[in-house]
Amino acid sequence: MTYVALDTRYSTMPYRRVGRSGLKLPAISLGLWHNFGDDKRFDEQRAILRRAFDLGVTHFDLANNYGPPDGSAETNFGRHLQDDFRPYRDELVISTKAGYHMWPGPYGEWGSRKYLISSLDQSLQRMGLDYVDIFYSHRPDPETPPEETMGALDYAVRSGKALYAGISSYTPEQTLEAARILKELGTPLLIHQPSYSMLNRWTEDGSPNLYEALDQVGAGCIAFSPLAQGMLTDRYLNGVPADSRAAKARFLSESALTEDKLGRVRGLNAIAAGRGQSLAQMAIAWILRDQPKGSPVTSALIGASSVRQLEDSLAAVDNLEFSAGELTAIDEFAVESDINLWAQRV
Numbered sequence: 001m002t003y004v005a006l007d008t009r010y011s012t013m014p015y016r017r018v019g020r021s022g023l024k025l026p027a028i029s030l031g032l033w034h035n036f037g038d039d040k041r042f043d044e045q046r047a048i049l050r051r052a053f054d055l056g057v058t059h060f061d062l063a064n065n066y067g068p069p070d071g072s073a074e075t076n077f078g079r080h081l082q083d084d085f086r087p088y089r090d091e092l093v094i095s096t097k098a099g100y101h102m103w104p105g106p107y108g109e110w111g112s113r114k115y116l117i118s119s120l121d122q123s124l125q126r127m128g129l130d131y132v133d134i135f136y137s138h139r140p141d142p143e144t145p146p147e148e149t150m151g152a153l154d155y156a157v158r159s160g161k162a163l164y165a166g167i168s169s170y171t172p173e174q175t176l177e178a179a180r181i182l183k184e185l186g187t188p189l190l191i192h193q194p195s196y197s198m199l200n201r202w203t204e205d206g207s208p209n210l211y212e213a214l215d216q217v218g219a220g221c222i223a224f225s226p227l228a229q230g231m232l233t234d235r236y237l238n239g240v241p242a243d244s245r246a247a248k249a250r251f252l253s254e255s256a257l258t259e260d261k262l263g264r265v266r267g268l269n270a271i272a273a274g275r276g277q278s279l280a281q282m283a284i285a286w287i288l289r290d291q292p293k294g295s296p297v298t299s300a301l302i303g304a305s306s307v308r309q310l311e312d313s314l315a316a317v318d319n320l321e322f323s324a325g326e327l328t329a330i331d332e333f334a335v336e337s338d339i340n341l342w343a344q345r346v
Helices: 042-054 072-091 113-127 146-158 172-185 210-217 259-275 279-287 307-318 324-333
Strands: 015-017 024-026 028-031 059-061 093-098 132-137 162-168 189-193 220-224 299-302
Touching (some): 024 028, 042 307, 072 113, 093 113, 093 162, 113 132, 113 146, 132 146, 132 189, 146 162, 146 172, 162 172, 172 189, 172 210, 259 279, 259 324, 279 299, 279 307, 299 307
Parallel strands (some): 028 059, 059 093, 132 162, 162 189, 220 299
Antiparallel strands (some): 015 024
16 A cells, blocks of 8 residues: 555654754654664564654664664665655655674775765665765774764765765764864764763763763764663563563673662653653653753654554653653662763773
8 A cells, every 4th residue: 555644744743953953853763773674574664664754753764784684774774765755755864874894804894985985875775865864974983084084974975975974972072073074174063873861871971071062063963772772661670571682682681681770770660650651751751851051962763663662752752841850860860870882992
């Protein structure tokens, strides 16, 4: 059956300006890191994507190595785009990234111009696109000069293969340097994609911290893993289910679920219940919370394994307000828990 998007798709989702740019993103975006590779039924993927767009999610986030296998999420998304979303291309923000290992040999990962531009060309081919809206450096390269990596992003924009340039998992200092180089080249830094959650608060540390650095250069922020790889859900309140991500050791190990961490999760769950939200909804709303200068986060990037889970997460926008008392109570449990898998190790 031919897909026709709902006329009401823009009626409930808030949209936020990305830094000082002209682009707006939905408060909640959908990431295709999991559940869109060849291990997920195509019709289930289709149902999630259709429902997301019908509920106002206009931003779909990918990377070259999303799957499994690597590249399959982009290939599958390209099929969904052709089947369902081609008429709506100008209503969509589609992003992809390159930086992690993708193919053998010295040119298949990190931040060289050779790798980034080759990867972008492959991503466009897999998705059947002429351009992506945002192209990211997925992680900083300790060996490649930042001038080369940022030069590749600038080339991607100037060539028309991307509309905007972004970075992911860069420190505040690296972010300031990347933004300086891009500004000199004439392609402003649009956005940073860090991991951030109630249990992973590295972005708030330092002087300047990441949000202060982004405000200084006029860039936006989209936070990934706001549910701490699933810890900030009701999934683990009573142990580790056999079919869970932790049981399968997929980016969350059972050993990471210490009683101390689970105690914090249970404490946060009680606060969420008092707000009339699921823990996941509160965790996403907290990411988007207002602070003295407004929310430093433009969009929260979620995943979804089912339409039901998607709808539950998107309902977070129904209550984004926190009282001072709630924020104080949350801070008792929402402490750094050493779960940042993407931290730079030196």
